[in-house]
Amino acid sequence: MQYHTPGSFDDAVELAANAEGITRFLAGGTDVLVQLRADIVTPDILIDVKKIAGVRDITREDGGWRIGVAVSGAEMSEHPLLQKEWPGVVEAMDLIGSTQVQGRATLVGNLCNGSPAADSVPAMIAAGAWVSVIGPDGTRKVPVEDIPTGPGQTSLAKGELINAVHLPERGANGGDAYLRFIPRTEMDIAVVGCAVNLRLDGDKISEARVVLGAVAPTVLLVEDAAAAIIGSTLDEAALEILAAAASAACNPIDDKRGTIKFRTHVAGVLAKRAAKIAYERAGASV
């Protein structure tokens, strides 16, 4: 295994584009190192992105945020404004692993590892986050939902890597939330995850995005579930249609941690609960 520490994204692209064999980028290493140690994936070339200038910064950008690819979960939770504007994204990231894992794990690593149960991914998609992807042909903007293509798979081409995560401007009367179900209280992988981001016009929901994790081969943006609550005041009837739409979108695996029936049911329950929290946060932000 070769280990490289490029000083710029251009150098990282060049290394990745010319790499022969299995290539991995190293952000926090909390997936890469586990896979290396367990002999699941031993990269031929490992490209550490942490020496590139600016990768540890959280900065204002067009009223929203630009989060560098080496920013850890702990650094996100400690950022007072990010937490205030996008509590759902920050709480989703914060659920990942232990204090020790939080010291290293990143949003981009969580996204590019490609787990359907990745906690931060539904929250980023609900928020309307996008990533900038840099490669041999330049830089392109990609919505987060277009990155994972299946378990462990992404749409990134050879030589491409992500150079930042971008969160849109929060804007008025908005709120987001993420909830997951795990059999324990800490240190477990989501059996179902659900993120909701919405905006209010008075007490009516004017915009919404509902996203489910761990119930299909990729994270799902469920438009029917959003449609169920747009125009409503999140009354009981709207919540029931939301839950039914969330459950209907599920195509989960069946394993000892959750049967198909259980995961499908819980998706509806979490959608209702996350929507209520997001609604409350949106109201409180008025």
Next chain:
Amino acid sequence: MSMIHVTTNVNGDDVEFLCDPRETLLDVLRDKLALTGTKEGCGTGDCGACSVTVDDRLVCSCLMLGAEAEGKSVTTVEGIADGENLHPLQEKFIEYAALQCGICTPGILVATKALLEKNPDPTETQVRYWLAGNLCRCTGYDKIIRAVMDTAADMRKAS
């Protein structure tokens, strides 16, 4: 396999070592620097026995490469005491018998020291969540939590 030359600081001392790119910081600490206080439980980030701080941030040394330590400042359990004088947490762990086999203890000491530096007045719940990634198979955690709460109270009084 080409070896990587790394210069870093461990417990206040500048050190240099050569490592294979696949070697973790845990391997380097134990096998190259003879700092065997840091333990390996799982090697996959689950147990926290390998906890160290890197630039004051608590991490699992089993989930970091030795090569990544270049230019960093690492603190292990060996760096907690001040010479012969034990850290208040170490004193309290003995007083409360907050350990049995002791394999989890170095990681828990490093982790709780990091907590008290960030939050000198944690609630019991905060201590328990902070230590969610430090597994102990012997004590049942109760004595550990009481030792930490009592240390925090003493340290607040002393400062």
